[in-house]
Amino acid sequence: MSSGHDWATASNEVRDETLSGRHLLQIACSGTGEISTTLQVTGKAQEQHVVCDDKEVSVPFDGKLQAAIDGKPGNSGVVAWRILSRT
Numbered sequence: 001m002s003s004g005h006d007w008a009t010a011s012n013e014v015r016d017e018t019l020s021g022r023h024l025l026q027i028a029c030s031g032t033g034e035i036s037t038t039l040q041v042t043g044k045a046q047e048q049h050v051v052c053d054d055k056e057v058s059v060p061f062d063g064k065l066q067a068a069i070d071g072k073p074g075n076s077g078v079v080a081w082r083i084l085s086r087t
Contacts, residue, residue, distance in 0.1 A: 003082035008033055008052060008075035015067045015081065022086040025065060028056035031077015040066040052077055060086060 006013050008031050017023075029035050029052035037048045041061045050057045052075065059065075071079060 003080070005078050005080040006069075006071070008035060008071045008077045008079050009073055010079070011070040011072075013069040013079075015065070015069070015083075017065045017083060018063060019065075019083070020063070022060065022062050023065070024084045024086050025059045025061060025067060025081065026056050026084065027059075027067075027069065027079065027081045029053070029075075029077060029079045031075060033072055033075030033077070035075070035079050036070045036072075038068045038070070040064075050079070052079075 029050050031052045033052050035050040039046050048057050
């Protein structure tokens with residue numbers, strides 16, 4: 001599976017994944033501010049917001065995922081993401 005991290009101020013971190021079976025994208029932020037994510041999951045667009053130092057956002061998907069993770073200049077800390085298999 002894939003995972004990564006970046007500063008909470010970084011923008012346009014793009015993840016493109018095509019995986020067989022059921023998976024879960026999790027995004028969390030440690031610090032202050034908010035992270036916006038624009039997701040294309042199975043052809044449907046959705047936007048999610050991750051508040052730093054709050055709970056992670058989990059997005060289930062099957063097959064193809066495209067996620068753009070955007071921090072903001074006023075943020076501090078780091079954003080992290082991972083993709084897990086679901087059973």
